[in-house]
Amino acid sequence: MKRLFARLGLLACISGCLLAAPAARASQPPLRIVVGFPPGGALDALARIVAHDLSKQLNEPVIVDNKPGAGGTIATAYVAHSSPSDNTLLFADTSMLIAPHIYKQVTYNWARDFSPVAMLGVVDFVVAVPPNSPAHTLADYIKMAKAKPGFYTYGSSGVGSIHHLSGEMLQMKTGIKLVHVPYRGGSPSLQGLAAGDVSMAIVSLGASASFIKDHKIRALALLSEDKYAGYDIPAIDSYIPGYDVNSGVFLLAPKGFDAQRIQRIGSVLSKAVQNKKVIAAFTLQGAQASYRDAAALGAWMGKEDNKWAEVIKHNKISVEH
Incomplete structure (x- = not known):
């Protein structure tokens, strides 16, 4: 960062x-x-x-x-x-x-x-989880969340941010129920995710790049269809058709x-x-x-x-x- x-x-x-x-x-x-x-x-x-x-x-x-x-x-x-x-x-x-x-x-x-x-x-943004999360794909995470509605948390850079709204839209399109944890900015959100304080977070690709490459967090899906050299992150629409956020x-x-x-x-x-x-x-x-x-x-x-x-x-x- x-x-x-x-x-x-x-x-x-x-x-x-x-x-x-x-x-x-x-x-x-x-x-x-x-x-x-x-x-x-x-x-x-x-x-x-x-x-x-x-x-x-x-x-x-x-x-x-x-x-x-x-x-x-x-x-x-x-x-x-x-x-x-x-x-x-x-x-x-x-x-x-x-x-x-x-x-x-x-x-x-x-x-x-x-x-x-x-x-x-x-x-662009990614859905990411802590490095020790049992979810290795977005499908894994959605399955976990559906099994325990309201149990898992997701972090964002603050209430009303695009990170927050992307998480709410994820719930609307999949039927899962998560607890929102708003942080005071993108950096605290990333730190909280890496520490395992939340089960998932929506983070910007640029801000999280070093965390992803250093395996401090695990990126499950890119929220748009854009492609980036050096990243092997699947597009979210392969899991949720019609979901496209940047x-x-x-x-x-x-x-x-x-x-x-x-x-x-x-x-x-x-x-x-x-x-x-x-x-x-x-x-x-x-x-x-x-x-x-x-x-x-x-x-x-x-x-x-x-x-x-x-x-x-x-x-x-x-x-x-």
């Missing part, structure tokens, strides 16, 4: 706070990419390396602006209420779609307040942002995700760099929004800030 963030931290240094580039056009402020998490984190590092490439291709400065807090909702609300003339974009992930359904204080609406720009990639990483603009500008930025980003440094940055996070244009991103967001809204409603999940 430390090694992962050390590498991502180095990537973050590529751009600093203001990426060197020719002066911005006199008629508009520099392009600003807002990130809802602190500098040095995974999403921040990805934003900076993408911004670095974007700056070179657009031939103008690009600022990465961190506005952490409240699970990224502070940054999201900030961009939602920004003027299109501010030249501001949001670098976001799937959590921004989940938040309005679980936080009563969140008032933004992605379809009303934002215009999709481009999808940049997806972050977290998108994408750029959004406030509603009213210039459509031609969005098209131009999207075109540049379609090339950026083919850059070896960008691909490497995503790989370090257990993610795949993959591009979708504005229209395809909007369609994907609609489907993801509906999927997670159903899980949240079914399980009556809500969180107070």
Whole structure:
């Protein structure tokens, strides 16, 4: 885990706070990419390396602006209420779609307040168990859980996280009943799993990579159909048809942002995700760099929004800030 963030931290240094580039056009402020998490984190590092490439291709400065807090909702609300003339974009992930359904204080609406720009990639997750677990496949674990409803526990990075909701969806699709153990972040969840404090956890592939390779935990299934070199982890849909979970990483603009500008930025980003440094940055996070244009991103967001809204409603999940 430390090694992962050390590498991502180095990537973050590529751009600093203001990426060197020719002066911005006199008629508009520099392009600003807002990130809802602190500098040095995974999403921040990805934003900076993408911004670095974007700056070179657009031939103008690009600022990465961190506005952490409240699970990224502070940054999201900030961009939602920004003027299109501010030249501001949001670098976001799937959590921004989940938040309005679980936080009563969140008032933004992605379809009303934002215009999709481009999808940049997806972050993947695994179902994992402690190294001494009797479950060697997901089928084993489901069988164990069905034999003792409400006996086994699963860990997540916190209430309302995609890790938590993925675990709830697993129960909905298999009929098993587990006890949720929310941790205060992904690292404590991994440590608890490795120690055997929970019988299973949903963890990100990137964060858990060293744990898996060092046999500190056992990965039973990848929650999507993505494939990664060096990992022999079966896709979950071989056990549960139709189960497909990952977290998108994408750029959004406030509603009213210039459509031609969005098209131009999207075109540049379609090339950026083919850059070896960008691909490497995503790989370090257990993610795949993959591009979708504005229209395809909007369609994907609609489907993801509906999927997670159903899980949240079914399980009556809500969180107070």
